[in-house]
Amino acid sequence: MTAIERQQAARHRAVFLSDIHLGTRGCQAELLLDFLRKNESEYLYLVGDIVDGWRLKRWWYWPQAHNDVVQKILRKARKGTIVIYIPGNHDEAARQYCQLTFGEVRVQEEAIHVQPNGRRLLVIHGDRFDGIVRYARWLAILGDWAYATALRINTAFNWGRRKLGLSYWSLSAYLKHKVKNAVQFVANYEQAVAGEARRRGVDGVVCGHIHHAEIREIDGVLYCNDGDWVESLTALVEHHDGRLEIIDRGSEAAVPQMALKPAPASVGAAPETVLGKLPLR
Helix, strand or coil: CCHHHHCCCEEEEEEEECCCCECCCCCCHHHHHHHHHHEEEEEEEECCCCECHHHHHHCCCCCHHHHHHHHHHHHHHHCCCEEEECCCCCCHHHHHHCCEEECCEEECCCEEEECCCCCEEEECCCHHHCHHHHHCHHHHHHHHHHHHHHHHHHHHHHHHHHHCCCCCCCHHHHHHHHCHHHHHHHHHHHHHHHHHHHHHCCCEEEECCCCCCEEEEECCEEEEECCCCCCCCEEEEECCCCCEEEEECCCCEECCCECCCCCCCCCCCCCCCCCCCCCCC
16 A cells, blocks of 8 residues: 555545546646545535546547546445536536446436535536537637647646646636636626526535636525636535535645534435436426
């Protein structure tokens, strides 16, 4: 066993991961594998864009580390972790297999996660609230190419930082959040996703898609985005007492936690999953 494997893993009630983008050079598979080894959970939600089918259609890139991530997830499922895979836009081909189970991994359009205090969180990837992805696919593909170019620059940039003994820092994330239109897009997306959760009558939402981790309340709805594993390197975890926390693997730190107020439901309610797509009201 390696030194990493000998360390006692942190145990959570649930872990939410999205936007891993296996099959791309920007995927930080080694760091994700390290995270998976150090963190165990009863529930593991894969919230879309786990495998980048868009990129793999153009050229094949699948190093051993990417295969190791898949094997690690399957191993967790075999050992009792409930793994729920919710496809996104980059792995949309998997949506035809919703309501099926492969290797103990459930494939679903979306899910409802019930916290220990009874709060219900809608779990979705979130691409349906991105107008570019829905109505201008060619523009989304062009943007994906530009984003991939930025990530290649980011990789070279961080190679230089490592040589200087500096920690990981996402140049692409910094540039994205300095652009006014990108900032407005993120704000509009968050409002739209929170609005959908409110319309469904749930207490909050967990999503991905925009590669921007966040926990905050939007007009009384808890909005959680678990980030990504190509630039910010973040995951959302739920502790056994219901606290939600974003673990920032990129900077080896954690952002402030949020303890949720008790809801009028029995403590210890089991998480509920929804097979297939929830009907829109």
